[in-house]
Amino acid sequence: MRIPLASSRFAASTVSAYPHPIIAREGWPFVFASLAAALLVWALAGFAWSLPLWLAAVFVIQFFRDPPREVPRQANAVLAPADGRVVKVEKARDPYTDRDTLLISVFMNVFNVHSNRAPVDATVERVEYSRGSFVNADLDKASTENERNAMVLRLNGERITVVQVAGLIARRILCYVKAGDRVARGQRYGFIRFGSRVDVYLPLTARPRVAVGDRVAATSTILAEL
Numbered sequence: 001m002r003i004p005l006a007s008s009r010f011a012a013s014t015v016s017a018y019p020h021p022i023i024a025r026e027g028w029p030f031v032f033a034s035l036a037a038a039l040l041v042w043a044l045a046g047f048a049w050s051l052p053l054w055l056a057a058v059f060v061i062q063f064f065r066d067p068p069r070e071v072p073r074q075a076n077a078v079l080a081p082a083d084g085r086v087v088k089v090e091k092a093r094d095p096y097t098d099r100d101t102l103l104i105s106v107f108m109n110v111f112n113v114h115s116n117r118a119p120v121d122a123t124v125e126r127v128e129y130s131r132g133s134f135v136n137a138d139l140d141k142a143s144t145e146n147e148r149n150a151m152v153l154r155l156n157g158e159r160i161t162v163v164q165v166a167g168l169i170a171r172r173i174l175c176y177v178k179a180g181d182r183v184a185r186g187q188r189y190g191f192i193r194f195g196s197r198v199d200v201y202l203p204l205t206a207r208p209r210v211a212v213g214d215r216v217a218a219t220s221t222i223l224a225e226l
Contacts, residue, residue: 027064122153
């Protein structure tokens with residue numbers, strides 16, 4: 001049975017998310033460069049000639065925004081690791097732990113926030129990077145053919161795998177954790193530049209709280225319950 005997204009996002013009381021910059025640090029060089037280019041052309045050629053560069057700067061700023069989020073208190077909740085649209089909720093084989101799982105995939109377009117956040121409180125068992133192609137991240141084959149970075153988490157005897165997948169124009173996956181690290185729900189652990197997706201492999205006993213087509217917000221949306 002499908003549970004409305006509104007109820008899944010706010011079913012539990014929340015606490016404030018971690019402190020963070022308003023614009024993601026990964027975007028600072030791009031923001032400064034785009035603003036500098038717009039100002040330079042404005043000064044040399046006038047505002048009309050600089051208008052396309054101002055529009056480009058606005059796009060860069062919105063892409064690298066990193067807004068605050070509320071963290072649900074619900075102990076068994078698996079939180080969305082990324083903003084975007086749910087494109088898969090199905091049984092699938094986790095290639096990183098070699099087991100049958102519930103797969104929930106979130107596709108991010110260029111207008112979504114691309115900061116990636118931990119879905120649960122857990123220990124990082126391992127991080128595995130794989131080179132690959134850059135087909136549209138909305139396609140099924142992107143999960144196995146595209147450049148990707150997998151983070152296997154262990155909690156209470158269970159394992160959850162979170163995979164950052166590069167997209168058609170994404171060319172940079174960033175991950176800031178390593179094996180042995182502890183992550184907290186809502187903690188910022190990585191970033192993907194431009195359109196991409198995140199796959200979450202959960203135990204088969206997990207109960208999904210979203211359906212294909214739902215829009216989700218990193219940290220504040222509950223994807224599933226363990």
